[in-house]
Amino acid sequence: MPRRIEAFNDQWQYMADFSPAYIEPAFNDASFEEVCLPHTHKVLPYNYFDEKDYQFVSCYRKHFTLSSDDKGKIIFLDFEGVMTYAKVYLNGTCIGEHKGGYTPFSINMTEHIRFDEENVLTVQVDAREREDIPPFGFVIDYLTFGGIYREVSLRVVEPLHIHTIYAKPQDVLEPVKAVHTDIAIINKTGKEVTFDLQLTLATRDGKQLATSYESMCGSLETLDCTMILKGLKAIQLWDIHTPCLYTVTVSIIMDGVVMDAYTSLIGFRTAVFTAEGFFLNGKPLTIMGLNRHQSFPYVGYAMPKRVQQKDADILKFDLGLNTVRTSHYPQSTHFLDRCDEIGLLVFEEIPGWQHIGDAQWQETACQHVSDMIIRDRHHPSIILWGVRINESVDHHDFYIRTNAIAHQLDKTRQTGGVRARENSEFLEDVFTMNDFINGRNGDTRIARSQQETTGLTYQVPYLITEYGGHMYPTKRFDQEERLDHHARLHMRMINHVHLDPHQSGGIGWCAFDYNTHHQFGAGDRICYHGVMDMFRLPKFAAYAYASQIAPSEKIILEPVTRYAMGERSRGGITPLTIYTNCDRVDFYIAGVKKGEYYPAVTDYAGVPHPPIIIDKLDGTWGSNWSDGLFIGYVRDKEVIRRQYACNPVLTNLDIAADDLELASGDWDATRVTLKAVDQYGNLIPFVDCIVHVTIDGPGSIIGPQAFNLIGGERALWVKTHGVPGTLTLTFAVEAFPNKTMMIEVK
Template structure:
């Protein structure tokens, strides 16, 4: 086989004479709020701050649930030159994503309004610029991420289970091409057309037919005789197949689609365990002159969903998946490409083989990583519990479906499209049309569309979420491992949990272990269900959301990408010997225990090997095989029951063929002694482009090096070198200093445009400090040049931020309060056996959150009270009722001496509503909850939190 070099083709791609892609990410002027006249070319933007993309409309606190993220107008302006080399060429600007409505001007002329924040749009600016290398052009973007009911997803932020965030939060590119060129699939806006569309037929290990559809536009004023040649190249740069078209005459201002087919012999098929990628090099000729070149990475594979499950390349495979929101702590949706890739690496290393990008298409950087890492994807159209039965909403939603397929259709990682609106009561007509649009955009047997099985017309879909409705229909569980009833606080499960014990949801060692055990049960059932393709955990990573003031703590990883126990459960499902570029799939073992006096004596170990040997302080406690009760899992947990506790070191050895292939140990933690820092790079360097981001984790350790799980020390960071701490100096954000959670936390670092050595110092009172060095690497990719920009003397102070800062939603006040009822004595007017008043005092240790107080009879009123054992200034309380479908009528009373009581709040709530009772009273020792009516059953709750400070 010849290489591209030997064929003399590689130079055509390397010189970039015909097609250029320049980063438009640097040196934008930005203003948050609305300023009249900002769209004008001569507007004075010198007082605006300079930002680099991807950029969030506002850096937010780590926990910004409850509608705290900025909603409103923002402006971006970019001054730029167009190089003389592009004179006579076509010039386009591509926005990968902009929230939610974007108005764009060039030199004061309005070009377009784009609706929707999760898919790209491209503008032709050829006739609006001068390619002389010196004319100062300005592109202006006005963004508005306010609630927009007719822009999918459409649901108001305050009622949404995730956060919209905003800004030019993905990359922006400047493309130049010849006037005779390969089109952009989204911009061309042709059904099943535009750009390159590559499909496969007759796929086997012996051969595969590669079908290539190429759309060419001739924007010359004269006809052009052109041809297209495709080279399919392997990872050694060897040409494995080539196909050329005959000359075709395209009239002026017209277009044509070439359809070609070529055979690849003995193809290396794409599979999650060996995600082999070829590259299609496309060359467009004007007669015999090269005028355009294009590169497309492909994976040759065949998929099928049917009544038996999911098949890839003829092999049945169970899919272990997770859902992923694109959010990252502090920066919202504005992840750098490197952060997207690191997320993909973490999820793939975590044992997941499929990701549902709930609830919208995601960044090409994340999708590129999925192609490379063998991480299959389900891609939904933007939507969440919202439907507007009007033409505007529906047509925008249909267009979203079209564009998400056109944008991502050549990716081997995508195995399922979700063209319906998540958990939404839409019409039958919408259901049918969404399916028709999907198959019209992707004809053939390799397009699968999914719908909830309870929807009208769901029987016509290729795959349903839930049980199949007909023979040969595929089925999948789109979300599992979470439950909406938990949104009101602790319930009968710990599926939502925190790494620590001071957050809204139960957590710490016992909370994480209980959550992991419950997920083990569910995962085993999913894998045991005949015909079910698999399921996707909700979620892979914790997220903020709009409609409640606590995060959705359902992730296997937290906001900072620190793992919970369940991460290791899923990681143990990977085979120990996979070789995938960019990730490590090695033998692993993890002891899910802190080994403290309060730890459970039943030791759970996650491992992907044959046997486990467990030692305590060097003594062999036993040898175990996986728990046989989880027989459907690739690698079930190992359980050592009733291990007698003694302080020291617990160690597990993973055994394969009598050889120790992995070990893990935990040691009884001591008192905090020192800090350590770890750069969470996942093998991906930090780039000095002004916007690249990297997380650094800080750990609180004892003298033996053990992370202290009950450490909540305040940690302060100092940074030197060409970088900054995201949110540093903004007390509203609270990123520096930050309080550790369960002995660990993270700090997010952003590179400047200067490469070099970055040094991060972490300090905490009473602990030895830590330092770590990071080198930001120089970049080579070309950027769009422009007039030199001088930053303002000081960063603008935004009026919209001051309003938000002084008037946060009242439901968020509790986050900053101290619960003063922890472990204080409580009494009640009556109690059900086994449900004592003291059990429901407040913040009971994590392994007792499932306990509750319940009245001993249904006589009303009933009361429960807590003695704070001191005098406090109180600001409110919060009650976590047992039932989500029972209404509890009650009043909150306070007293200084347990004699005279003052009513300070009166409510009627269910457990689902979890409202705050806000009041301000001083000199209070006792708080009493008096229940006056219950719609059914008995008065019953899990926890009461009382917020205030000691006087």
């Protein structure tokens, strides 16, 4: 029968230490805490904590039973991610281990399963920063939260089963296309086998488009073959606007019975970096992206599918990006799947940060290259492999090897290696560079020239992979001038990469604030480098990106102002930057029109939608100050109004959930945002009122249930407990009646 894959995430027992006694099947783990995966082995404060708090060895145990119906089959346990070192025991016997927290691994349990009786699985999890495992060995500017923080699956297959498939679209830009599929088959029967392979291409709704058959015979333990589907017509290309996906299925058939089937989603597209820029499906595209850390408040990395997918949606639909870099490690498959579905390009790289360790360390890093590419090479969203340790020094032999591994496993994609040093040895296909000139004290340049960074006399494929960030860290609740300057730094670079014909684009540092080690950040264990905070709430810099969204998709009109006469150093609200995709903005004070204002095309000629800048307004400190009104027009038609109060007062607490319906089964979660607003619905940024949240029903709040707003707003995540029901959230805030929200768990 075909493979069976079951979620293996619930009813784990957890203890925040480890003893050899825990390995014994008879050990009484009644004192352990029952948890569901994904799980962080230490819930942390939002800020001001010691990163050593999560760097310890812990234990996970799970009791389970398998029917004797599975006798004679091969039984795997598939881990998506365990931070940082995992050693796995079954019924008291060590059956495998894995080094590295960001790549998947599988454990074959077959020889040690006891059928029709209880089995005890024990996982020792070492979350210490071990010098033998990348990215460790020196300091790193991010935290590596411990635990079995991604999902685990039970996989049951026949002795003859499919190990991997790699479906590669061919002739993508031709009217008639093809798919070459490399197939690796494992034969654990111990004898020669004869069988048929069936390869099928279908639409996502199941309509079959093409099928091919191949007869196979062999006795080797590993059997490899390539199957080709030719003559494919009317295939829609995958791109950022129409991310069309197709299903490739390979089946093993014996005597007319399907013994195994392996399915993968693919997209037909070409993605090529050249000295003249980046081309998607043969058309030039300027990359506009941000870096993403996968961390969240309180639980670090341990968030489920829905929350991982939401990050992709925020990047694509809220910020208007076309690209994300998975800094500095492979990220959740749920996140990458969503990038495929919505058309968000991905630059994915191996774990690491500046440091290169010894030979064994490098061996592990090379394994990470292999694991990353084998796991993710079917994703059409991925356009570049990062095979160099982020910002590391040159290491010829090591990087010759990482590039060779990437090119051997995937001949369809180019490689990049992110560096921060000029004249670095160029071994990859694309010169990827972190350029922080923009914002550096005393330097008026926006970016270095390509020749300055490469040291070469000729143009090469070139991509700026970080800018901004630590050059101008900005808190969402900072003073207006700093927020304005932060946004302008990002806008300058967005404009710059659109103007340079030899740039493939830019990926800014970074999307979201993140927790970090004490050597970095603001001293409270947070790097405030994001255009959004850790709760995914926007700073003004977020609108520099969002304003490039086509007005047919969403209207953006965001003046960078608190609309207060005393917020800036010398008073007033000018020069006033308005991030908008409108053709024109009219501004009124006290109902009197102050002017019609147009995009600053001269200063920002590269971007589709330059900001509007108002340099002067009538009015002086303490006088002539009244309510303001901004009206946006597209093709002379009014499309949006934004009104501002000269005397804002706290009027309401707006509460909204990303989702009002969650799923039972494995735990699910959604974000709820809380925003203090004035009489016109605008954020009141300096309110710090205390919110008390209670929840009734089969769920809980991640993090504290009483907290202050930060800069006038905050968010929380609500998690389910795996069973259906209604979650009723009650929000109590002084000066307001209690508010309630209901979320259904189906």
